[in-house]
Amino acid sequence: MARSWLDIDPSSDFSLANIPFGIIDTPEDVTRHVGVAIGSYVLDLKELAHRIGANNLLPFGAHSTPGVFETRTLNAFAKLGRSVHRHVRERIQDLLVRMFLPMDIGDYTDFYAGYHHAYAVGVMFRGPANALQPNYTHLPVGYHGRASSIVVSGTPVRRPVGQILLDPKAEPKQPTVAPSRKLDIELELGCFITKSNDLGHPVSIDEAEKHVFGYVLLNDWSARDIQTWEYVPLGPFNGKNFTTTISPWVVLADALEPFKTKGIENPTPLQDYLKEKREETVFDIQLEVDLTTPDGNTTTITKTNGKNLMWSFPQMIAHHTLGGCPLRKGDLLGSGTISGPVPEESGSLLELSEGGKRVIQLNGGEGRTFLKDGDTVTFRGFCVGKEGERVGFGECTGRVEGA
Incomplete structure (x- = not known):
């Protein structure tokens, strides 16, 4: 697995190879909604979807369900099926691992x-x-x-x-x-x-x-x-x-x-x-x-x-x-x-x-x-x-x- 720009303890249960989903709230948003565990951090998917656009997190066919990360349980997300689950998990991995052009390409x-x-x-x-x-x-x-x-x-x-x-x-x-x-x-x-x-x-x-x-x-x-x-x-x-x-x-x-x-x-x-x-x-x-x-x-x-x-x-x-x-x-x-x-x-x-x-x-x-x-x-x-x-x-x- 590629390394993240986040500081993730190698012994953590919640490495980039895991990405478990759960229900959270925060001091800024006390309404229950969806998040994932990354090392000792929690990634707020409701906030992430607002910042980058749900269409950049969900696969093309699931764009009609942008509110799925704002629900009080994981039921709505679970209903979308494994292909959507897999896509969102991989998109989170992509966002947390940054790759760049390896060379300054002149020509x-x-x-x-x-x-x-x-x-x-x-x-x-x-x-x-x-x-x-x-x-x-x-x-x-x-x-x-x-x-x-x-x-x-x-x-x-x-x-x-x-x-x-x-x-x-x-x-x-x-x-x-x-x-x-x-x-x-x-x-x-x-x-x-x-x-x-x-x-x-x-x-x-x-x-x-x-x-x-x-x-x-x-x-x-x-x-x-x-x-x-x-x-x-x-x-x-x-x-x-x-x-x-x-x-x-x-x-x-x-x-x-x-x-x-x-x-x-x-x-x-x-x-x-x-x-x-x-x-x-x-x-x-x-x-x-x-x-x-x-x-x-x-x-x-x-x-x-x-x-x-x-x-x-x-x-x-x-x-x-x-x-x-x-x-x-x-x-x-x-x-x-x-x-x-x-x-x-x-x-x-x-x-x-x-x-x-x-x-x-x-x-x-x-x-x-x-x-x-x-x-x-x-x-x-x-x-x-x-x-x-x-x-x-x-x-x-x-x-x-x-x-």
Whole structure:
């Protein structure tokens, strides 16, 4: 369990792993109401709900019962069911444990190194014969992202507003300004830079590893309808820049070194500046994505692996600096969406729903093509060593809020 900013005695019955509920009153409010025990403290849930808003404490579907923490017994709260109880307990834990961005991020570049994702999306828009653009196997394709909208795991994600085409086939094209109807995720790894290079001085592939500090999970939230209309001719913009979520714990490069493995074989002979001396250039990281609906039902919607990358982070660094671009300490590089070779290993809803044509069935009877308000997405990643030792990233999570 993560440590709290509260001083909690380790021997206390009421650690953050507990969170028991009870009925209290206070000198300021003698009316009986709901509270929870935290160490030697009592957290007043009636007061908390007033201060942060009941909608920030209760799950989306229970917002119609904001007075549940003002009652004289726990009966009304108990009636809401275990999924609501679980959500409130986890929200209290979140509020009492503060996590922050681990680095001062000056710049952010997102690559497109996930071969199977690039191919699958290319098939959707250009067909199998032209799925990959001619440059794809010659260089790590990337775009410059927005560092100011990178947030730490647990930060709410506001549904973006932008220009979208409600009827792409209509002529003339008449975009509408509206909240995105195709809010998506992208399962990625992030790499933090530890060492700068001077302007005009490229980083060689042999030196690139020395510029890596460590790795995080990264969710490159994507508004597909906004992105589709605006990306021509200069690439992603408002469809990408509204939020990028990273996990709070940086796994150092040395911790992942034992888990290096071969990536996707590149059919094109590499340029010398991209040739690595070893064949094991990417990581055997087991990755999975959970989607939790507003009523608390959780479904693991995909499982894939970090080895489904064609380009390694050292290759990304070598290419990023080829023209003399100076990377700086704290810069963040994204891998691009990591998908496997079969549809159920896809790292985005765009692939899982085949562009919105197929409904993804969830536990509890609901279905999704893209995300709804109140949905929570959680990434997890871990490596397992030969002796069973586990190196994990923790969680990278975000909950969708209305526009």
